[in-house]
Amino acid sequence: MYRRRTSQTVLCALESQAAVVLLGPRQVGKTTLALEIAGQRPSVYLDLERDADRQILTEPDLYLDEQVGKLVILDEVQQMPDLFKNLRGQIDMRRRKGARTGQFLLLGSASNVLLHQSAESLAGRVRYIEMPPLLLDEVGPERLNDLWLRGGFPDSFQADSDRDSLIWREDFLRTYLERDIPALGLRIPAATLRRFWTMLAHAQGGLLNAAALAEGLGVSGQTVGRYLDLLVDLMLVRRLQPWHENVGKRLVKSPKVFVRDSGLVHALLNLSSMESVLGHPVVGGSWEGFCIETLIASAPTGTEPFFYRTAAGAELDLVLRLPGDDIWAIEIKRTTAPKVSRGFHLAVDDIKADRKMLVYAGEREVPAGDGLRAMPLAAAVGQLRNL
Template identity: 25%
Template sequence: MEYLSRAIEETILQSEKTFKCILVTGARQTGKSTMLKKLFPEKKYVPMDDPFIEEQAKEQPHMFMMLNTPPVIYDEVQRVPELFRYIKLKCDETQARGQFCLSGSQPLELMESASESLSGRVSIIELAGLSMREMKGDSFNLPFVPTMAYVQERSKTAAAFENIWKIIHRGSYPELQNPEVEWSAFFSSYIKTYLERDVRKLSAVQNLNDFRKFMVAVAARTGQILNYANIADEVGKDQTTIKRWISILEASGIVYLLEPFTSSVLKRAIKTPKVYFRDTGLAAYLTRWLTPETLANGAMSGAFFETFVISEILKSYSNRGIDYRYCVSYYRGKDKKKGAESEIDLIIEENGILYPIEVKKGTSVSADQTSAFTVLDQIPDKKRGMGAIICLCPIPGALRENILKLPVWYI
């Protein structure tokens, strides 16, 4: 299949010129190795998941480094964390940039090793699955924010998909963009590889079938507030185990935990994160929604659409090298006046301005569905900016002076 250009390439090329070492992290099969080999064909490529290479690097790291000198690409480097100290020494021997290009599918574990050994020498970059923009070959690269300036710029290249549910159901892994790759066979193999390699590596899970059952339980709750006790009851494990297993899914890029918006003013706000699968195709496979049609019309369609939208927004930030964890959150709490719970699906914070987002899978939406946005007016040191409902409407429009409705492909 022809190589699909990635939006983050510009960030990687710039980092390679600025830092001695770059580290590209992300879930399995997001295209890290393919992209690095395409961007740096002159660098030697060393795959650490080759058993012989892994053994050599672990048992004789000094000799291994002598035989595989920079500039070099070390793929799946998390398999040999012992190398980080030797990479640091090599970086310190020269002022040359772009000496090491590292990749790995265990972001949090890698970041800890890299931050300890390579502080000030490494640029850590997250590669997610393909975004809608990348699937369309759209070069638009601004991070999503619901402002008029953004919408006007986005309208120059935004193009609708013939059937967005096919995209949501198939998922964002690059290999699945080849229509000849069978959907269920891909994910069956993906989960088997993930369980046997990453899960065993990250935690001493005795029974992989129990972990598979746990993955299904979490996938069935994508877009929901994370309830450890509820999952523990369904899987038959204690909450401590479930919390540890959630951290494994998060560390290996399978799920994202969206933290709640915190403010001393909002005393009735829920303080538990929401859980989102990063790839809707994988979540659909685990929960047995076997076709786009059944998914679009099923009981979980709203949760899947929200999961897809949140994932696309996060990609628009990570593809610019922006750490979105510090600028996105959600809100759910009780309204004192109404006595009912209200929710804002996503809040994007930028320069002290809070942009509230609601996600609806329908084509027809109304300003009444954004009544919770006014809770942000209570925050004394912040300003509420333009809000938006992201939905399946055909074109952008204004619901009120400060509320937009936007088609999902405008992300």
């Protein structure tokens, strides 16, 4: 068991809000975290994928009235969207009786679907928290290569061998394609969506080219957009938007697309070992995506991530606009040589970055000239955590 940083975030949120919605893909550890919290206070737990637990909520107000004073944990809450109206009434009723915080912990694995369902019903009564897979500062920097290869899903990361880890990830992909996505009411052929997901893995970190993806799949560009929206909503793919605030510059306007978990990238491409990853053309994109996800998850709440690229060749792999509007310019390289291109310096000037950073594969933090510092990923995570 690893101490998850999200746990403290959730506990703090329950101290200030009536309801907390914990979002994250399946198998990321939401239920384990919730049950751990349940062991620290009077609580009840219902899994809304189970018929028996849904039956308990046939008359939700009657049941919830009996649970006043307890933390009510509802897992896979998107399975009962009509429940949100009842939760609003419950929260308001308890507020009138003086109970204002720590009433409901709602777990969900479809982000935008769940946000849409709860936005109106629970407006002003809820805080949303996204739970990432295991992070580098949770498992330790000595496990960096294991985390990059296997990804951060706990069962994958903690498997007895790289082979067992790959088998788990293949089963995870199959379950999403054959069970979880159809359960959302979406009629998408599993084989087609698997091909699409694999094409994204091959192009990890590339600019979105919907026309090329559509041609490769034999579908329309609109259908490609629908497939991409689905994987983004399930928190399995990231659409990293371009920085857009430089008037007068010819900016790239297409987003970059990443499969968010590096272990899934490698499973989609059947890369079972570190040797196979290092020998594959995706190695640079895989490392970049792994670092970007780690850095975004380590940044303070409210941080906005972008990338920056102009037609003239100025480029930044990651731009973080922190709360308070400080701007960090970050270059990511799978190299031990702490050097950046001229395009990096041009981009830094364009966006007027407050801090410049190169995340590289070396082991030491070193100055790289002109205010730039080169550092290993763990050191960059430490700087973001200390803000």
